[in-house]
Amino acid sequence: MSFRRGVVRQSKFRHVFAQAWKAEQCLDDVRVSRVTWDGQLCAANPKFIAVITEAGGGGAFLVLPLTKTGRVDQSTPTVCGHAAPVLDIQWCPHDDNVIASASEDCTVKIWHIPDGGLTAPMTEATVTLEGHSKRVGILAWHPTALNILLTAGCDNVLCIWDVGTGELVYELSDAHPDQIYSVSWNREGSVICTTCKDKALRVIDPRRGTILKVREKAHEGTRPMRGVFLTDGKILTTGFSRMSERQLALWDTKDLSEPMAVQEMDTSNGVLLPFYDPDTNMVYLCGKGDCTIRYFEVTNESPYIHFLSLYSSKEPQRGAGFLSKRGVDVNKCEIARFYKLHERKVEPISMTVPRKSDLFQGDLYPDTAGLEPSLLAEDWIAGQDAPPILVSMSGGYNTPASKYNTLRGRPKLLPQSNSASSINTSTTALSTNTAARQTDSERTQQVQVRKEVEGGTERTRKEDDQLADILTEVRALRALVLAQGHRIDMLERQLARFDDGEV
Incomplete structure (x- = not known):
């Protein structure tokens, strides 16, 4: 890799350094899965860390509180x-x-983890999604719409589900002729980009089922590619050259004829997994079997991709989890955190910007995507798009109590500590369906009006709940009609091709 010398580029992330946590802060005796799938095998959020583990006769993964350290008992x-x-x-x-x-069992399962973690083995999923005919290896939650999940399997099919109802709302079965390697939503969740074994990079509108852009041979090597959407709509891909050199490329979705920039790195054969931070516009490259993590900054000025530094250790990584920004320690100027998987250990690695001041460094922490969704599932299915709702990181991020019953369409399957709490949960779910898109000020005004007419109004709380219930059913029916309409259109197109003798 070549670097310019003599010109020092101004960037607050130029001196980001990586530091592994002390041995006593790691997780030990974790039997990390040995599957040959080129996946992360780990996922982390501000509450939990999950690691796919070895399991005899089935599939399992470990879920631990993020604060857990030390030996993990068998x-x-x-x-x-x-x-x-x-x-x-x-x-x-x-x-x-x-x-x-x-899983390799061709299913996708949705689990509700209780606060504090598991106290007993969890065998019954809240929702099971069945629609793939071969093993499923890719999951991608919609970034802004509640309950929308994309799955991709070795049957070369993309499925989009409303996990709140368990419905398959869109299926793209003819967009890819070969195995799908990666899927990434754009920031608003209106389109996706995919990489495939046929070496093509595709930009797809999943609701219309149409391929908007295609770049054949985005990387000419035969090893797997990966792609990820950036905040400004550009796409960053990792792959291999014809000479088996690992590459990083940047693409403008308006014109995929040539990459905006390409960087070649080395001749290792590990697939580079890109982890993108939309707040800092930094990308971290972590290869399975590598002992290094490279990190870059992407800018709007040539050469666009700027190498920052490289973290190196003695032990190769089996996989890695990337903590969502809401979980980092702002008091230590931590801008990112990895959970590196060893053969029997999970090691946290912090990415930190050195600063002398103890005050909150606002320039390092722009507002980040919070828990609140911008849209309900039926809104997105109906064609709406919206950017994520952002929250401030000032003073650290405290996770609020969720206003949404994420799996609201399957209340009978949710964990129920007692009947009163289950009634309260479903009531909250119904009422929030009508209030999800309202601002705080609107809610305040409604509360004031309700207090003023409380004595004389004929509408009771029971009637409010009944109205919310009806609205929920109408929205669910609307989503179902849209999904069935899409299926009918797809079947009509297939029938037309059959009539024309194309099939």
């Missing part, structure tokens, strides 16, 4: 409801207690 309960090895796990961006898992 009797520690796991999530173990799959009939074959788990290949991918992803935390829901709108509920820190909900995690999705994909």
